[in-house]
Amino acid sequence: MPFDEFFLNFFFQGKTDFAAIPHGHNGVEERMAVLWEKVVFAEKSTACKFVALSSSSAAKMLNLYPQKGRIEEGSDADIVVWNPNNLRTVSIKETSESRADVNVFEGLSVHGAPEFVVANGRVVVYEYEINPNVNHVSSLYFPF
Numbered sequence: 001m002p003f004d005e006f007f008l009n010f011f012f013q014g015k016t017d018f019a020a021i022p023h024g025h026n027g028v029e030e031r032m033a034v035l036w037e038k039v040v041f042a043e044k045s046t047a048c049k050f051v052a053l054s055s056s057s058a059a060k061m062l063n064l065y066p067q068k069g070r071i072e073e074g075s076d077a078d079i080v081v082w083n084p085n086n087l088r089t090v091s092i093k094e095t096s097e098s099r100a101d102v103n104v105f106e107g108l109s110v111h112g113a114p115e116f117v118v119a120n121g122r123v124v125v126y127e128y129e130i131n132p133n134v135n136h137v138s139s140l141y142f143p144f
Helices: 004-011 028-041 047-061
Strands: 079-089 109-119 122-126
Touching (some): 028 047, 028 079, 028 109
Antiparallel strands (some): 079 109
16 A cells, blocks of 8 residues: 655655655545455455555565564564454544545445554554554654
8 A cells, every 4th residue: 555655755865855745645544445445345356465465565565574564473563453344434524533624535435444453562443443542653664
């Protein structure tokens, strides 16, 4: 799944004017569900390929594998329990954690959502709700 930070960091290495960095678009919160909807739910690929696209392959592309993208001793304890039966309609006002005014996926019906998320051994999403007690976000160094 593409995200602004990787490409902007790659493109703007050594630049000092943060204001010169072009904006991407919102919707990062919904990108996994959109991928599930358009690829797996639409029967164009499998759940295993979804995992590869969203985890293993992405970690390899970013040179973070096997720290990320693999469940194995010594790797980070990042696990997403995906519920493929969760049906919702993307709504910036009703279903989003974002504070944006619009969403590029507004009105799109999607199946699938992360019911539970464990990041670095801590439960950060429990029954679709973000755990407010977990506020530590670790940074990763991208070794390019």
